[in-house]
Amino acid sequence: MTTTTAPAAGKVKQRPGDRWFSGTALGAGVMILVTLAAVAIFLIVQSIPGLTATSENASLLSGNFWQYVWPLAFGTVWASFLALLMAVPLAVSVALFISHYAPRRLAQGLGYIVDLLAAVPSVVFGLWGILVLAPAVQPVYAWLNANAGWFPLFGGTVSSTGRTIFTAAIVLAVMVVPIITAICREIFLQTPVLHEEAALALGATRWEMIRMAVFPFGRSGIVSASMLGLGRALGETMAVAMVLSVANIVTFELFTSENPGTIPANIALTFPEAYGVNINVLIATGLILFIVTFAVNAIARWIVSRRKEFSGAN
Numbered sequence: 248m249t250t251t252t253a254p255a256a257g258k259v260k261q262r263p264g265d266r267w268f269s270g271t272a273l274g275a276g277v278m279i280l281v282t283l284a285a286v287a288i289f290l291i292v293q294s295i296p297g298l299t300a301t302s303e304n305a306s307l308l309s310g311n312f313w314q315y316v317w318p319l320a321f322g323t324v325w326a327s328f329l330a331l332l333m334a335v336p337l338a339v340s341v342a343l344f345i346s347h348y349a350p351r352r353l354a355q356g357l358g359y360i361v362d363l364l365a366a367v368p369s370v371v372f373g374l375w376g377i378l379v380l381a382p383a384v385q386p387v388y389a390w391l392n393a394n395a396g397w398f399p400l401f402g403g404t405v406s407s408t409g410r411t412i413f414t415a416a417i418v419l420a421v422m423v424v425p426i427i428t429a430i431c432r433e434i435f436l437q438t439p440v441l442h443e444e445a446a447l448a449l450g451a452t453r454w455e456m457i458r459m460a461v462f463p464f465g466r467s468g469i470v471s472a473s474m475l476g477l478g479r480a481l482g483e484t485m486a487v488a489m490v491l492s493v494a495n496i497v498t499f500e501l502f503t504s505e506n507p508g509t510i511p512a513n514i515a516l517t518f519p520e521a522y523g524v525n526i527n528v529l530i531a532t533g534l535i536l537f538i539v540t541f542a543v544n545a546i547a548r549w550i551v552s553r554r555k556e557f558s559g560a561n
Contacts, residue, residue, distance in 0.1 A: 290534040296524055297531030305524040307517065316532050318495045322507030323536065325499075326412055326487065327480035330419035335473050338424045342431035347457060358432065365425035373489035376418040381409030381490065384417070388502040399499060406504035410492040413501035415509075418486050423476035430475065434468035435461055467551045474547030481511075481540055488512035510536040 261269075302308045308315050341361070345354045385408065392405045438461045446456040487509050494505035510532050518529055 287537070290530060290537055293527055294531035294534045295527075297527035297529070300524050300528055305528050307521070307525045307528050312528060312531060315528065316510075316535055318497050318507045319510045319513050319532060320535055320539065321497050322412065322493075323481055323509040323511070324539065325507065326416050326419060326491075326509055327477055329413065329416035329501075330423060330480045331473060331477050333417065333420040334424045334427060334476060335469075337420075338427035338472070338476075339431055339469060341424070341428045342435055343457060343461075345428075345432050346435040347453065347461070358429075361425045361428050361432070365429060369422065369483060369486045370489075372418050372422050373486035376414060376486060376490040377410065380417060381414050383409075384414060385409035388413075392502055400501050403498075403500040403503040403505075405502045406492065408492065408504070410490055411502050411504070412491065412506040415487050415491040415506075418490055419480045419483055422483065422486065423479050426479060427472045427476045430472035431465065431469055434465040434472070438464045470547060470550050474543060477543055478540055481536065481543065483509075484511040484515045488515050 297305070298312050300308060301311055341357075345357050345361075349357060385406070388409065388411065389405050391401045392403070395401045442460040442464065443456055446460045447453075451459060488511075491506055491508065491512065492504050493508040493512070495508050496505055497507055498505065514529050514533060518526070521529055
């Protein structure tokens with residue numbers, strides 16, 4: 248008669264497949280951290296000569312590094328903020344229409360179109376912005392300047408080409424709308440049906456049901472989607488480089504031909520001809536963009552974590 252010894256308490260023998268999968272998942276997670284650390288170290292090391300550079304050893308600079316990067320950082324954040332201001336309401340509205348208002352066949356077709364728009368290359372958006380959008384909106388800019396020029400954002404001398412910071416923001420908004428819409432749509436579809444039916448059973452209209460059940464459930468998801476779209480807008484290069492007429496100044500005027508540049512577009516346009524310490528200066532501007540993007544994601548995580556205790560399934 249043979250006897251089997253039970254495994255010791257607290258020790259569970261894993262099968263080879265479980266060990267392989269666990270090790271692979273752990274390795275993938277560690278690789279992400281290693282890659283992020285390697286990028287950060289590279290940027291910091293290569294940026295040190297650029298951070299301390301002056302006009303004497305870097306032809307890109309007219310003063311010190313901070314005088315050079317400040318208009319670029321401002322333009323990056325300003326254009327992305329304007330884009331998000333336009334994109335989020337539109338994206339949330341489209342996502343709500345697809346998830347709660349449109350008939351099933353129409354909703355499926357719109358969902359496919361939104362997903363396809365997210366895959367369009369940025370160069371295509373840039374060509375559309377410079378060839379179609381800029382000439383179309385220039386008369387609108389002139390009208391707003393003539394009739395509402397007293398408002399600081401609409402003041403200044405209107406660009407004759409339409410290649411302004413606001414045009415670049417419109418292009419960025421069009422680029423990030425599909426991303427935000429796709430995420431919000433999936434979040435809204437995850438709203439517990441019992442919550443929606445309970446609100447309707449109490450006499451709520453469809454909009455009141457969305458306001459009381461769908462929005463509270465998806466609020467953190469909307470924030471996450473918006474921050475993901477903001478990250479795309481902050482890092483966009485080619486579309487902004489093609490559309491924007493840059494003067495590297497700090498101004499809030501939206502319709503003038505003298506506009507602040509953006510860090511990604513400036514790197515793309517300047518790097519091919521850079522040499523020596525100028526390369527370090529451009530890498531240092533990339534470090535500033537890395538810090539800004541990291542801060543945006545950290546703020547988004549903090550906002551989402553504040554509502555982590557809420558669960559629509561409870």
